[in-house]
Amino acid sequence: MKILVGIKRVVDYNVRVRVLPDGSGVDLDGVKMSVNPFDEIALEEALRIREAGKAEEVVVVSIGGDPVQQQLRTGLAMGADRAIQIKTDADLQPLGAAQAFLKIIEREEPGLVLLGKQAIDDDNSQTGQMLAALWGRPQATFASEVVLDGQSATVVREVDTGLETIEVDLPAVVTVDLRLNEPRFVKLPDIMKAKRKPLDVVPLDELGVDTASNVEVTGFSPPEQRGKGIMVEDASQLVQELKNRGLL
C-alpha cells in the first residue's frame, strides 16, 4: 500500500506572528518557516505504518513555490520515500488545495491519505474534508489513534464530547490530531540521504484544475491590545474599580 501525506509550509509555531502595518497580510520577512506541526504528526504516523509492514511507500506532497522544497526535504529526511511539489506561486484556499491534491491521488492511487487536522497559519480545517468529498471516499478527522486492518481502518477521533471510534473503508482520508504520536527527530545522516531522494515538481497549471478562489480577503488586523493594568490596595478598591468600569 502507498500512503500520501500532505505537508504545508507555515510560519513556525515559535514565531510571534505580526500583521503588516498596512493590514495587507502577515509579516513574513525573515520569519522562520516550518512543516505544519499536524502534518508532521501525519507523516510520523505514515512512517510508523510503513515500519510496521503495513505500507510499502510514503510520499509527501506539498503545494507552493520552490521554498516548499525545504519542507519536503524535511519530510524526506524524516523518512518519506519521495516527494511531489505541486508548483504554484498562488496562495490556494482549501478547496483549491483539495482539487489539486485530488489530481495527485488520481495519479498515485494511494491506499491511505494522511493530513494534519488543520494548518496553524489559517486554521481552516477544511482541506481534508473537502478532499474526501471530491474523491468520493470516507473520511476520519481529528484522529488520535489509527489502526489499519486490511481493507479498513479503525480510527479513534477526538470530538467535543470525548473520543469516538469509527471504522472506515480504505482508501480513505484521515486527518490527525495532536495526541496521535510524537514526531521523531531527524538523524543528521538522514538529511544527506534526503538530498538524494526523488522530488518531482508538477506545475499546478498542468493538473487542469480551476483553483481560482471564491474567497476574497479584505484585510488583516491584530487582536486588540490589552490595556494597562493597575495595582489595587485592597478588596474594596478592587470592587470600586470594577464598578467604575461597569463590570459589577
Next chain:
Amino acid sequence: MAEREIMEYDVIVVGAGPAGLSCAIRLKQLKPELMVAVIEKSSEIGAHILSGAVIEPEPLDRLVPDWRDDPPPICVPVERDEIWLLSEKKRYRLPTPPQQKNHGNIIVSLGAMCAWLANRAEALEVDIFPGYAAADIRFREDGSVGGVIIGDMGVGRDGQPKDSYVEGIEIHAPVTILGEGVRGHLSKQLIERFDLGRDADPQTYGIGMKELWRVQPGKSIPGLVQHTTGWPLDKNIYGGSFIYHLDKDRIALGFVCGLDYADPNFMPFEAFQQFKHHPMVRDLLEGGEILSSGARAISEGGYQSLPKTEMPGALLVGDSAGTLNVPKIKGTHQAMKAGMLAAEHIVETGAAEGFDAKLRDSEVVRELHKVRNIRPAFYKGFWRGFVRAAIETVTAGKLPTTLNIHADDTALRKLDEFTPPDRNWVERDLPPRDRLASVYFAATAHDEDQPIHLQILEPDVCTTRCVVEYGNPCTRFCPANVYEMVEDEAGESLQINAANCVHCKTCDIKDPYQIINWVTPEGGSGPNYQNM
C-alpha cells in the same frame, strides 16, 4: 552502548556565524573537492546571531564579489554618523573618532546576512546542518582534536532517554574549525585543555542587548548611525548604545555594558531599558512597536587577550578567539577575514599547525594591535579613558606600552565593599516591561523535558556564600531572568529557568565563583531571532 554512527568530512566547522560560513565558502572556492560540513545549534541559520550591525563590506567584496547584485536581505548604506554623550535629560554631540567613521559601510541584520551567506555556501555544496548542537569534542588517541560529537536528542530532564531518543553521531575530520562565537562552550574547554591562553591576558567581555523596533513612519532616517555614551551608566562602567536607522521604518537599537563592572547590584538589562527612556531615544520609539529582542556577550579583550588560535587538529576563528575591534565596535569583518584566512591555510597545508602565526601576521591582528590600549584605558574611568583613547588614536597605537586586560569574574565587588552610585534612573513605560516580556520577543524555546544546560558545579555556594557575599548577582546580570532565588519550607534555593535562556553566555563569564558552566542544550533549542 553501541558505537556512535560516524560521518567523515575533510573540514568540520562548528557554528554558522560570519567566521564559520566565510571559512566554509572560501574552502570550497579554493578546493571544490573538499567535503565541508557546518554544524549550527540554532533551529535555522541566523536564529542565534545577534549583532548591531554596521559592517565593513571589504571582506564581502573578497568572499562574494557579486554581492551587490544580490545583497543581504537588510542592507542599508551608512549615510551619517553621530556620537552623543548623554546626561539624564540632555545630550552633547561628540566628535566622531576615526575608528567610528562609517562612510562606505553598511547596516545589516547579521542574522539575515548569515542565512544569506549559508545559501551561498550551500550553492557551493557545503553541507550545513542547522538544529544540531556540537555537544562534545571527539579526541583522537594521540590527544588531538578529531572532530565533534553531536548532542543526543530526546533525553529527559533526569538524563534518561525518552521514547524520542536519538543518539548523536560523531563527525570526524582532519581539521575542526571552532566558530562558536564569544565564549563558545567547546572553545572554552579547548582553550583550557591546550592551555591556549598561557601567553595572553584573560579575556574581557561585554554584554550586548538589542531590540528591533518598527517606529512611526518618518522617524527612522535610513542610514543614520548613532552611538551614545554616558547616562544611564556611571563613569565606572564601560559601555554605550547604538541606534541604527534601517529601512521600512525600522530601528535597531542596543546597549553594551562591559562585564568588568564592580557593582554586584548592577543590572545590565535595566540599564538598557533606562537608556530607551532618555528623551532622545524615547521620542524615537514612542508610538512604535518592538519586533524582536535578544542579548549576546561580546569579547572586548582584543590583542592582549587573544589566545593561541591553533591546537592539534583544530583552529579558533572569529569571536571564539576574540578578534572583535572594540573601538570600531565591529567584529564581523574581522571574523570573516579570520575565517577566510583559516580556509586558505587549510587548503595550503592540510593541517591546523602554523595558522596562529599567519593570523598574527595578518591584517586581522594588526588591526587589533593598533587599538590595543583603548579598552583597558577605560579601567580608570570614562574621562581618563577618553583622553588616553584619543592619544592612542592619534599615535595609531605606536606608543611602546601595552596595558593589561583584567578578568571580569574577579571585577565584581562584594556587597559590603561597594556603595552603589546614585543612578537617577527613571520610571519606565516603554515595552518590554521586564525580562520575561523581553524573552518573549526573543522567541526562545527549549523543550522543558531535557537536562538543564546551565550546570551549577557547586550548588551550595549559591545559598551559603554567594547570597551573603554578592547577593546572587546571577539573578541580575542574566538578561533573560534564567536565575531566580525561590523560598520554600526547605529555605532559599536557586531556581534555573533554563527554557528562558537566550544563549548569551553572560552567566558563564560573570559569575564571581566561576561555578556556572554553560553547555549546549538539545539542538534546535534557544532563541529564534528574526532579523537580529
